[in-house]
Amino acid sequence: MLNITEPSSSISLASSYLSNGSSAYHAPVSAPSSHARSPAPECGTNLEVLSLSKLSSNLGCLLLDTEFDCTDAEIMVEGTPVGVHRCILAARSRFFRDLFSQEGSGGGSRPEGKPTYEMDKLVPSGRVGREAFTAFLSYLYTGKLKSAPPEVSICVDRLCPHDTCRPAIDCAVELLYASSVFQITELVSLLQRRLLNFVEKALVEDVIPILQVASHSKLNQLLSNCVQRVARSDLDDVAIEKELPPEVVEEIRTLRRKSQPKESNGVADPIHEKRIKTIHRALDCDDVELVKLLLSESGVTLDDACALHYAAAYCDSKVVAELLDLNSANVNLKNDRGYTPLHVAAMRREPAVIVSLLTKGASALDTTADGENAVTICRRLTRAKDYYTRTEQGQESNKNKLCIEILEREMRSSIAVEDSVTSPLFADDTHMKLFYLENRVAFARLFFPAEAKLAMEIAHADTTSEFTDLPASRSAGNLREVDLNETPVVQKKRLRARVEALTKTVELGRRYFPHCSQVLDNFLEENLPEPFYLQKGTPDEQKLKKLRFCELKENVRNAFNKDKVESLFSGLSSSSSSSPAGEGNHQRLVRN
Template structure:
């Protein structure tokens, strides 16, 4: 279809959407749902849906607008269904005027979170209940895309729905995702019926996922576990992390999950790991660093704050004998040296905040002085320790 041909169809869809949005004046049927009335038009519903054609004609001709109760689906899912019947368009994402449908994360796009999956499953139920095959197919495609990015728990919920309703394409996508996930049979059986877990195991054997996850001769078991944990952290899939820890017994400390999260993930992910209570906030990695050392190296005040809030010790020293405060002070010295040489200015506000957090947690040496940079930004810095700080160019 050419662009010129598609424009009239877009206009037609928009016109019918407006008819639904402003249809009370011309409406001859209303639906009572969640304490509200939704106004619609018999001719449109009867032309687009055999279900509504059957229901509306069974009531016979009426003079007054008919009011029909709806209780099987919620208001938003019902409106999505009507909008599809009127315009042929599907949008599972909430508009700016709609509530977030249960998601409490203000920055969420509501495209793969728990609330988004819940709504898509409800929309699928509405499509099937009202016998709208085209809508059912489109929602299944959306759910398949969600499953690839959603948490493993939500993917399993979609999987169970696909099996119960015999949705073969959706089942194929979700079953392969779960089969590749590496979750143990015991973990699967806690979240899905036994017969579905058995089918997943059969898929693993048939497709080679079982052997691939267990017979990688080039890697040790610990390395495989570490990669699985890091992959879950990279995608911010905290639900999968919880499953790996609680159901499979993966160790956050042995996989250095907290160290990895501080270096590569958001503060939210780090906070959730700490709240699990399964990680030692002062554990050291293979280089002898604690998570607080890494936060100091990155000069990240948010990470420093959340680690200190969970009792990270500022007194732990690395094999080189440095604390997290030493590392931040090194950044300060380098920033001041660079500024004195005319280099690009550093973010002094972040450095100052890092210093304040660590100095509050760790008594500072009496050998400290106030240093003021060219922008009149005050930073606390110790007297130079030539064993730790490099001397400025030309002074050696």
């Protein structure tokens, strides 16, 4: 966790506010030696320290005062405006002085007249989040670097000491990007020393962002340490080439060649390696058909190329699904580092990729050489802020949180997925089964939008005929409409494809979102065939339907409360986006 506070920096920085000339743009000057000047009286020194401390505190209050806003510019960070005082930023940073002094310096005009600047444009080479920028401003105003907020500097792994986990590293890296671009040399030096401590203790994957910022900021000592650490590690060449600048990649290769025993040089088959790279390039182009052709002509298998690992790390989720559909790769294959494709997907934190692998038999219990399983990997990479913060109404669940919940449920699941997902009453009737499934999925999308969307993408239900209106009887009726140009065989095939896609969607819902599914099961069994035309029927019938709908909303809340109680024992926080989003949709539907 970022926690850097050096008392001397406070005095030096505060002194720069009182000095004149250009010294404010350079690192603080050390105090004169004792032989150059007789020491000042102790009381005078204490008064100076007290005065500078008070100045620092007063300037810091400018960032905290919400009643009186005297900021004269705004910087948009992650879509939120952060107020700043241009005089202070210009006095401390040559970058901001040049920015503010330029005519039409890229700032737009807001209604209240404050110029605005986009952080993404100011720091195009790296990400700087709101919390990191706030810490940066605090340093500029007060001369003190405060500890980073826990919600952005610790992960959600209960066993992690939080000294070298990814959120702690990312927080320091973001602050270093800001300090380097905005030319605050003393803070750059401070953060470089901090990140040097991370390099040897952190996992090699987490050293990559440190290496990237060191390369961009030309911090030679930090860069050298990172390069040596990566060169000594077992990080594969593919990951290195994907993540790092070409000159850094070449330096790492040179170090590795020097460290390899002479007898091991040249063991790899260059033709075989070239064929593997060709397969990877085809995956980069999302061309699974080309991959199939290359496999048939080259004699290289998907497992030889670790193609599933590669796709799980770098390709679109649909490419991963298509690759899995070839049924020619071992979904639990471990690469040279002992990682399965699911481990790699957990590092990427893409829910659709994780679910695709799980549905094809990937084991959530498999561990790496370090004893970490997929959910542990995902937890170690997830900030507390992303996991515990309640999602606002209408927004989807955070991807990191959704990945953790999916993997947790998979690990806890000891009951096989039910063979049948529809009521026995409709088992032999394709149209009635379709009618049931359309209702089932339509309400899942209404009540639990993020989860239902994910399940439909994996099941490819979004590629078959899909109906957005809630009343499913109208949708099913469209499916049963007769097309004079469509033969009975084609029509049956079309209906069957839709049933299979929706069936898979419901299976996924049962598997990964059991409480949500149970609510829908109970409700639909009691209310078929069409209870949801709330605007139809007599006033008394409409009133009864609305009352029943209110009961369903209460059942939804109870299901989420049950999830929350279970989550307390596994460190989960059940605050899914679906509940608030669903409630808003419920209200709109009832009003209709």
